[in-house]
Amino acid sequence: MKYKFVRDILLCLVASFALFSCHQKRELRKREIVRDVKELGEVVPEQIGERLSYTADNKTLEDKVPVHSVPALQYFYQLAANQAKWSVDGQLIPAADSMLYFIDHADEVGLPAGIYHQGALDTAIQQLHAATGSGKDAALLAEVDVMMTDAFMKMASHLRYGIAPRDSITLRPDSVLTDSALVQLLSTAIKDNNIAGTFHQLEPAYEGYHSLKAALLNFKAKYQSLHWDSLPTAYVDTPAFKQLVLNRLVQTGHVDTANGHGSDTALLREGVKAFQKEFCLFEDGQAGKKTIQVMNKSYHDWMIQAAVNLDRWRKWPDSLPNRYIFVNIPGYHMMVWDSGQVVLDSRVIVGAPRTRTPLLNSRLSNFVMYPYWRVPFSISIKEMLPAIQKDPHYLAKKNLEVIDKDGNAVNPDSVPWKKFSKNYFPYVLRQMDGLENSLGIMKFNFFNKYAVYLHDTNNRGLFRNSYRAMSHGCVRIQQWDSLAMYLIKDDKRFKRDSVRAWLDKGQKKQIDLSHSIPIYLRYYTAEGKDGQMMFYEDIYGEDKVLKKLMSL
Incomplete structure (x- = not known):
């Protein structure tokens, strides 16, 4: 031992x-x-x-x-x-x-x-x-x-x-x-x-990447040496707070008091509008909650936002097809690229944060004039069923049909609506075609597992909004007519005048494209335009996720 x-x-x-x-x-x-x-x-x-x-x-x-x-x-x-x-x-x-x-x-x-x-x-x-x-x-x-x-x-x-x-x-x-x-x-x-x-x-060789990089360089030259104060997020719109905002705008050159004219109120309003214009906010001249949040972002915050978007460009292949459709979700716009040029640019409305527009790659294969809208099950039970149970005339007001499992339309008065819930709803709701249809008068289809598509809308005034994340996931496009005309411009089977005549008559038709066109739904919260940075709100929080992956 x-x-x-x-x-x-x-x-x-x-x-x-x-x-x-x-x-x-x-x-x-x-x-x-x-x-x-x-x-x-x-x-x-x-x-x-x-x-x-x-x-x-x-x-x-x-x-x-x-x-x-x-x-x-x-x-x-x-x-x-x-x-x-x-x-x-x-x-x-x-x-x-x-x-x-x-x-x-x-x-x-x-x-x-x-x-x-x-x-x-x-x-x-x-x-x-x-x-x-x-x-x-x-x-x-x-x-x-x-x-x-x-x-x-x-x-x-x-x-x-x-x-x-x-x-x-x-x-x-x-x-x-x-x-x-x-x-x-x-x-x-x-x-x-x-x-x-x-x-x-x-x-990457893409114009979007190099435009963003060039704009970032200008942004760095302008803001790197500057310092600006943070503003209180809980505030009362008092003269003291207005003075803090004015000082903040002077620090970043959005107000020049040396050459100012008029009252401090006028200077403040013009300065806020100048800031809102530069940072892609609604230009109302009011230092509201969202404007204050953006004013409180640091130089480092802006540089990181640009960085995550440059990283997104590096996920593209070395080249893209000769023509394609590109939708930037947080930028609320769609571009059609053809032979290296943007031939169509349109405002869009995208999914709300709770019903996001998915990121995807697909090919647009056809478009439908005066389409039906088959209401997704989630919308039927979460939004429409409670409304129907409260108001028996809701279906008629919204021009909705009730379709059974065999595809037949049934009399809504014969349906026991009170018995249905999210666990039991044996019908499909379908909105009839026409000007009141939520899809508007044209729908553009492309294969995807999310059942989303591009479409017109019956509420076109929403395109004037600065915040346009309000759909159930599909992408509403302002220039739907121009997109349709572009898609058939080289197709000898259809004449533009014929398509316009069908639209004028309210005829329901499906136009199958002879050559489908690639479509990419993407997420860019920063772009470069004419040498200037364009920053967009991170509506889905995707930047936060990417910053963690990049350890920024």
Whole structure:
């Protein structure tokens, strides 16, 4: 027993020493001054090798920022025998300056600079520049080299595919740059001193992406150096509060008191309207709740909002069809693209937050004139059944038919409405065609599992609203007539005059397109237009979800 006890103690001591030794081996040498520059070719590779071993164990570099790909780092330096790639004889090469520039300006392409080792690299570069004497710090050169390599690989991947993972509507067939592809990209970029060109080639080629990026740059130049006060969210519309709002508008240049004219009230109203116009709010000149909420957003908030939308663009494929329909849900607009040009732009009404318009890819195949509206089951039991039970004339007022399971119309007076509930409703409600139909006089169909479509509306005055998230999920379009005429413009089977005549006569017809057209329902809360940022309300909270996925 005594021998066994001593043996166990010795084994524990040996194990503890082994663990301590392993831990010691993983410690990185923070400083190694080399007096003879010629010796850097031997010492720096040793230091790089230490960092690669450390990274393999910890999946991070010494600044604790996770690396993009350990195998890619190892493969890149294996090909170079662990030699430094971003410096020669202890001096950083021009490509390193380019890489540092892109890291410092990562926010201009919607990327967070911190994940590219910005803090550690800035400190290390300052130390390299501040060093005096003939010696070179091999440890510092190795640290900079590996961090820049990882930063390039990470940024290249993010510019190509975005930070957030792919989702159900991502159209890219691939989602990662392989390790060999990253190594080849970096090797060529350093060899040709073309970091900028390499990165630009990886970015989306779409006009929407580049318009947003250009507008973001202008926004940054305008607002980065400014500071503005937050306004109280609980307030009384008093002179004191109005003065706070006026001060806030002066801080961001929406009111110029030096050149002002008239009363403070007039200045305030014009300043609020200028702010509302810039940030896509209803321009009533009143500092209401929503306007105050937007005024209280910080510069950082706006930059993040732009960043998540740039990331959305990176989920598109390298090219899109020659023509397609694009609906931006929070922007409340639809565009028809043909041969690289917008040939139709229309306001739309989209689903309310409780009945969202889904994000999807599909193909529009036909449109129907004077359609019936088959009321979805959820609307029938949640909204219409209670109304019918209260008012026996509700069905007639809304021009609704009651259809049984065999497709036959039944007399609503013979239906025991009081017996029905959400658990038992054996009928379908169908709204007759006509001007009072909720679908208006035209419906555009495309396959999807959500049973949504584009359509006209019998309440066209709603298109004047600034807030237009109010449908049950379908997309109501203002320019429905123009869309129909565009869809048949090259179809010899139909003449536009004939379609217009059918509409005038109120004839119910279905027009099947000879060539279906792709349609994309998307979610962009920031766009660029004429060099200016266009910010939209995050009506469904999708930005919040994406910010978490991007760790912003």
